[in-house]
Each structure stands twice: as C-alpha cells, then as structure tokens.
Amino acid sequence: MNSKIGDLIYAGKAKDVYETDNPTQVIVKFRDDITAGDGIKSESLVKKGFYNSVISSKFFEVLEKSGIKTQYIELIKPGYMLCKKLDMIPLEVITRNIAAGSLIKKFPFTDKQELNPPVIQMDYKNDEYHDPMLNDSITIALGLATQQELDGIRDITLKINAILKDFLLERDILFPDFKIEYGFDSQGNIVLGDEISPDTCRFWDSKTWEVLDKDLFRKGESGVMDAYMKVASMILSNEDKEKWNINL
Structure with missing residues (x-):
C-alpha cells in the first residue's frame, strides 16, 4: 500500500475514512458490516467490503472515463480505496x-x-x-x-x-x-x-428480475453475498477479475 493510513477521520455504518500522508487525500476502508433501518438491523458478511469496493471502483472508473468528476483515485487493494478528500x-x-x-x-x-x-x-x-x-x-x-x-x-x-x-x-x-x-x-x-x-x-x-442488492438483507432473505458477487461477476471485465484474483 503506497499511501500510509493515518488517523481515523470518520466511522460510518459500513465504511471508515482515514487520513493519509497527503492532506488532500483519504483512504476509505470498506467494512463487512451491513445495516438497515437506520442501523437498527446489522450484521457482518464475509467479504462484503471486498466486493463493494471493487464494484464501486468499477463504477467510478466508468464515470471518470465519461467526464464525471469523482473523489476516486484508485483501488489500492480490495477493501481500501484512495480518494480525494471532500467536504x-x-x-x-x-x-x-x-x-x-x-x-x-x-x-x-x-x-x-x-x-x-x-x-x-x-x-x-x-x-x-x-x-x-x-x-x-x-x-x-x-x-x-x-x-x-x-x-x-x-x-x-x-x-x-x-x-x-x-x-x-x-x-x-x-x-x-x-x-x-x-x-x-x-x-x-x-x-x-x-x-x-x-x-x-x-x-x-434484467432477464429474471432477480434482486441483486441490499433489499435481500432488508427483507431478511438469504443469498445476500451471492447477489453481491453476481453483480461483480456481471460488471467486472476478465482483466479486473484477474487483477484482484477474483474467481466468479
């Protein structure tokens, strides 16, 4: 990891934001926590942070290529995203x-x-x-x-x-x-x-109308991580999967 993680700036329901050695940049850590109902319902799902970070980074890269300004700089490794510091x-x-x-x-x-x-x-x-x-x-x-x-x-x-x-x-x-x-x-x-x-x-x-998101957790249904992994498998290129050693 090139950027050094500093002090914790902010702890949210599922992510932590840390200072770096560059005052204009932060590291966002994606945790495995999942919540619903203002945090009343919560759980930890293995590798949720991993998949949310690689999915998010893919979307940010797509948007950046289309001219949308985002805080995203790079995915240092799954779970850890280097970003511009925003107010x-x-x-x-x-x-x-x-x-x-x-x-x-x-x-x-x-x-x-x-x-x-x-x-x-x-x-x-x-x-x-x-x-x-x-x-x-x-x-x-x-x-x-x-x-x-x-x-x-x-x-x-x-x-x-x-x-x-x-x-x-x-x-x-x-x-x-x-x-x-x-x-x-x-x-x-x-x-x-x-x-x-x-x-x-x-x-x-789009073919089956199968739900592939946190709604499964909100409704108490099973297969939450299977859904997240399916989204990753559908949007990531083979190059992305190889880079992060993802076998889907």
Missing part, C-alpha cells in the same frame, strides 16, 4: 428509474412502474431526524446548499444515471434506483463521493 454535503441524492421500495409505500405509484423522466429525490443525511425528504426551500434555509448548487447536483446526477443505466443494461442488469452523495473538493468543485454498490443501489437481473 461532504449532507444530502442523499436518490434517483428512481423504476418505482420500488419506500416510493410505493409513500405515494400511489404501481410497483415496478417505469419512471420516465426519472424521479430525483433529496433527503437530509441525518440519523437523528431519520433522513427526511427535502425540498429546495428547506435545503436552502438549512444552509445545506444554494439553488445553483442544487441545480448543478441534479444535472450531474442525471448524467450519472444515463451513463450507469446504459452500462448496466448492456450487462443484463436493470437499475431501478440508487443513492449517491456529493462533496466539495479543495477547489470548491462539486464532486461525486461515497460509494456506488449493492448497498446503495437497487440492481435487478
């Missing part, structure tokens, strides 16, 4: 292409209804308040972002959605919805951060 914006930006989950519980959408154009939802990332949904007025009043920044986040998010939706469909995966987060880099640019993985996205097999 994170406490927003969860959720994009929905197909109605599922909380959307059909709160609104009269039909299960699996196609949403065209996609629905973009922003939630306040705050466990104390249980991540409530926001509108622009509340977001601005709380000082979380300006109108210009919110407009920019939506534009970037729609581009990310189009890129990943096409990438996944080519690999027989549907992309019902996903949650992403943004932060400001040292130059004040809005940059994509956090992760893009089965923990933060819904993935369905």
Whole structure:
C-alpha cells in the first residue's frame, strides 16, 4: 500500500475514512458490516467490503472515463480505496428509474412502474431526524446548499444515471434506483463521493428480475453475498477479475 493510513477521520455504518500522508487525500476502508433501518438491523458478511469496493471502483472508473468528476483515485487493494478528500454535503441524492421500495409505500405509484423522466429525490443525511425528504426551500434555509448548487447536483446526477443505466443494461442488469452523495473538493468543485454498490443501489437481473442488492438483507432473505458477487461477476471485465484474483 503506497499511501500510509493515518488517523481515523470518520466511522460510518459500513465504511471508515482515514487520513493519509497527503492532506488532500483519504483512504476509505470498506467494512463487512451491513445495516438497515437506520442501523437498527446489522450484521457482518464475509467479504462484503471486498466486493463493494471493487464494484464501486468499477463504477467510478466508468464515470471518470465519461467526464464525471469523482473523489476516486484508485483501488489500492480490495477493501481500501484512495480518494480525494471532500467536504461532504449532507444530502442523499436518490434517483428512481423504476418505482420500488419506500416510493410505493409513500405515494400511489404501481410497483415496478417505469419512471420516465426519472424521479430525483433529496433527503437530509441525518440519523437523528431519520433522513427526511427535502425540498429546495428547506435545503436552502438549512444552509445545506444554494439553488445553483442544487441545480448543478441534479444535472450531474442525471448524467450519472444515463451513463450507469446504459452500462448496466448492456450487462443484463436493470437499475431501478440508487443513492449517491456529493462533496466539495479543495477547489470548491462539486464532486461525486461515497460509494456506488449493492448497498446503495437497487440492481435487478434484467432477464429474471432477480434482486441483486441490499433489499435481500432488508427483507431478511438469504443469498445476500451471492447477489453481491453476481453483480461483480456481471460488471467486472476478465482483466479486473484477474487483477484482484477474483474467481466468479
């Protein structure tokens, strides 16, 4: 590992962020913890951090090649991602292409209804308040972002959605919805951060509609790691698998 892990900056539900010997960079450690319901339900799954990190790194590389600015620098080794240090914006930006989950519980959408154009939802990332949904007025009043920044986040998010939706469909995966987060880099640019993985996205097999994400854990079903590994097997190239010694 070229970059030296320093002090712990932040410990989340499934990842830890550490300082490095470069003040503009951090190392994100993907743990094997999995949670649901604001962390009320939790477990540890062998190699979950391994697979989430390689899946996330693949998506970040695809986005970078398409001109999207991300905090990703490199996957040092599975489980450890070198990233640009960001000042994170406490927003969860959720994009929905197909109605599922909380959307059909709160609104009269039909299960699996196609949403065209996609629905973009922003939630306040705050466990104390249980991540409530926001509108622009509340977001601005709380000082979380300006109108210009919110407009920019939506534009970037729609581009990310189009890129990943096409990438996944080519690999027989549907992309019902996903949650992403943004932060400001040292130059004040809005940059994509956090992760893009089965923990933060819904993935369905386009041929069988099989669930390939954390919904299995939320519902208490088996095969969570099998689903994560299947996503990896479907999106990683043979070169990726060989590089990280992944046999799927």
